[in-house]
Amino acid sequence: MICAACGEWADEPRADGDLLVCEFCGQREPFARLPLFALTGPSGTGKSTVGRRLGALLGDRAVVLEQDVLWVGALRDPEDDFGAFRQTWLRMAAMVNQNGRPVVLCGTVAPPQFELRPERVLFSNIHYLALVADDDVLAQRLRDRPAWRGWDDEQRIADMVTFNRWVKTAATDPPMQLLDTTTAPVEETTKAVANWVLSLLKHQ
Numbered sequence: 001m002i003c004a005a006c007g008e009w010a011d012e013p014r015a016d017g018d019l020l021v022c023e024f025c026g027q028r029e030p031f032a033r034l035p036l037f038a039l040t041g042p043s044g045t046g047k048s049t050v051g052r053r054l055g056a057l058l059g060d061r062a063v064v065l066e067q068d069v070l071w072v073g074a075l076r077d078p079e080d081d082f083g084a085f086r087q088t089w090l091r092m093a094a095m096v097n098q099n100g101r102p103v104v105l106c107g108t109v110a111p112p113q114f115e116l117r118p119e120r121v122l123f124s125n126i127h128y129l130a131l132v133a134d135d136d137v138l139a140q141r142l143r144d145r146p147a148w149r150g151w152d153d154e155q156r157i158a159d160m161v162t163f164n165r166w167v168k169t170a171a172t173d174p175p176m177q178l179l180d181t182t183t184a185p186v187e188e189t190t191k192a193v194a195n196w197v198l199s200l201l202k203h204q
Contacts, residue, residue, distance in 0.1 A: 032097050034124060138160065
């Protein structure tokens, strides 16, 4: 974050309640620490499809963003578990929060990839809802995708099925709530996700 007083960039933001604190000059300024909603899960479970419809149900209660729009070469560093990608999204979501609306971020992420980052202090809570599906249904959905998406590799599909199984059984902190999309119509899943967000907002 860039300090409004001294102009320094902080690699590790510091927060004290609802104040952002500059580690260089000590400047303290109001900062809205709202919740972040991570709609996660394996590829093929419906995150992007749901995300396109979710905004209409949430109205002005939250801003829905698709994580893949920033999946660019400059942010892809597997050696750092795509740290620059995670950092960019967390800081972007925190900036949206300053307009008074929380963010629903649609894209694959596991809790440790956000919870262990310095930017975690910018949010009051991060809630995780993972879409999952039966292995065979998930695999077929990926095979049915257009060729340009690169899912003609059976090993890549097998890896995603393995991740799907992990999501269903992982004991993360905080835990991921699961929503099975195997047979549910898109409209039903979208409504369930909207209800999840709105229910949590009531208790903030």
